Amino acid sequence: MLALLKREILLSIRAGGGALTGVLFFLAVVSVFPFAVGPDTKLLSHLAPAILWIGALLASLLGLDKLFAQEREDGSLDLLVMQPHPLAITIFIKALAHWTMTGLPLVVATPMFGIMLNLSPLGIGATMITLLAGTPAISFIGAVGAAVSVKLPRGSMLISVLVLPLVIPILIFGVAAITGALEDPAPFTAPFLFVCAITLFTSVLGPLAASIMLRHSAD
Amino acid sequence: MKLIIEKLNLNRASQEIVSNISFELSAGEALIVTGENGSGKSTTLRGIAGLMPLNDGSIRLLDETGKQFEGEVREYCHYLGHQNGMKPALTVRENLDFWQKFCGEPDLSIEEALDEVDLAHTIDLPFSYLSAGMKRRVSIARLLVSDRPIWILDEPTAGLDAQSVKMFTELCKNFCEGGGILIAATHLPLGIETERTLEIKASN
Numbered sequence: 001m002l003a004l005l006k007r008e009i010l011l012s013i014r015a016g017g018g019a020l021t022g023v024l025f026f027l028a029v030v031s032v033f034p035f036a037v038g039p040d041t042k043l044l045s046h047l048a049p050a051i052l053w054i055g056a057l058l059a060s061l062l063g064l065d066k067l068f069a070q071e072r073e074d075g076s077l078d079l080l081v082m083q084p085h086p087l088a089i090t091i092f093i094k095a096l097a098h099w100t101m102t103g104l105p106l107v108v109a110t111p112m113f114g115i116m117l118n119l120s121p122l123g124i125g126a127t128m129i130t131l132l133a134g135t136p137a138i139s140f141i142g143a144v145g146a147a148v149s150v151k152l153p154r155g156s157m158l159i160s161v162l163v164l165p166l167v168i169p170i171l172i173f174g175v176a177a178i179t180g181a182l183e184d185p186a187p188f189t190a191p192f193l194f195v196c197a198i199t200l201f202t203s204v205l206g207p208l209a210a211s212i213m214l215r216h217s218a219d
Numbered sequence: 220m221k222l223i224i225e226k227l228n229l230n231r232a233s234q235e236i237v238s239n240i241s242f243e244l245s246a247g248e249a250l251i252v253t254g255e256n257g258s259g260k261s262t263t264l265r266g267i268a269g270l271m272p273l274n275d276g277s278i279r280l281l282d283e284t285g286k287q288f289e290g291e292v293r294e295y296c297h298y299l300g301h302q303n304g305m306k307p308a309l310t311v312r313e314n315l316d317f318w319q320k321f322c323g324e325p326d327l328s329i330e331e332a333l334d335e336v337d338l339a340h341t342i343d344l345p346f347s348y349l350s351a352g353m354k355r356r357v358s359i360a361r362l363l364v365s366d367r368p369i370w371i372l373d374e375p376t377a378g379l380d381a382q383s384v385k386m387f388t389e390l391c392k393n394f395c396e397g398g399g400i401l402i403a404a405t406h407l408p409l410g411i412e413t414e415r416t417l418e419i420k421a422s423n
Contacts, residue, residue, distance in 0.1 A: 003320035014308035075302025
């Protein structure tokens with residue numbers, strides 16, 4: 001399984017792997033907002049948590065279409081599915097590798113983008129923590145979407161449509177937690193724990209659902 | 220060790236492709252699956268490899284005492300399909316190293332396996348740099364790096380030149396002599412003593 005993680009990470013670093021496209025896309029989304037909102041820094045810093053979360057959400061969807069479709073194209077999927085390892089664990093590792101190469105860089109890049117949006121240091125810290133806890137869930141849910149659309153030639157659009165509604169709870173609790181950290185009466189802990197719970201929940205359910213899907217879509 | 224296939228029945232998009240295939244193979248035996256294009260050779264092989272849901276029938280692997288092996292039969296199989304299952308962006312060594320570690324049961328080292336297919340010099344080249352025949356030979360080397368008692372090969376010699384085909388039949392012979400079970404869809408006889416042929420006819 002460690003070999004699989006190493007291979008996935010190697011693949012995303014190599015040419016055509018798209019390791020940094022997530023961060024670049026994140027940058028693109030986040031940097032257009034100030035132009036749209038205008039020079040009102042107060043409004044911008046108020047909107048910043050939501051902007052950062054939406055940016056991260058969209059950026060995390062990148063590369064999901066390749067998760068299984070590419071494996072299927074070159075015949076690797078058959079071999080991955082045949083091995084004695086539980087398929088759900090294999091998918092868990094693949095989703096984890098996807099998060100490592102798309103979600104994790106977003107967390108690291110957040111301070112820079114936070115400054116662009118006039119977010120306070122406390123807000124930046126809260127955003128990083130909630131993104132760190134929440135973005136893995138997007139990869140785990142995304143694995144289900146990728147498994148569903150594995151046979152479709154251009155399934156990336158379908159994946160986004162399937163996955164986005166399912167990740168809305170994470171978005172709600174993630175942004176609520178940041179707001180809680182910044183504004184006094186609102187709580188931080190409760191929504192943050194919800195984010196953690198969703199991630200833990202999807203880390204089990206996502207790979208399981210995707211493995212059932214992959215087994216049944218084999219032909 | 221004995222592989223028993225009984226009344227195999229496979230559908231593709233609710234259309235029956237393969238019906239009522241039964242055979243038994245003991246350790247050291249080889250089965251050549253022949254048939255016209257579209258007669259269901261690949262479907263049969265994929266069914267045995269556990270890559271397609273069975274409509275009906277059973278696939279069992281028994282040991283000498285008649286006891287069934289633990290787990291699914293597919294876990295004891297190497298499958299070589301039409302595609303090579305290698306990543307173009309990785310080197311030959313990285314590709315084989317991954318499959319060896321992921322499949323477990325290491326057998327030959329990567330260097331030895333590549334020596335067997337005469338590709339030792341390509342070990343550090345990206346897989347995408349190789350020609351079609353060389354790619355095929357690397358995926359044949361994959362069969363050697365981890366140990367599986369059953370080989371399921373779908374058109375294994377596609378793209379190979381005469382010399383490589385000879386080398387490949389030699390490998391198959393060695394595998395069967397070592398007690399392996401081989402099932403291959405190919406138009407070439409492999410020249411294995413224990414070789415049998417199964418002709419699949421299109422079911423409609």
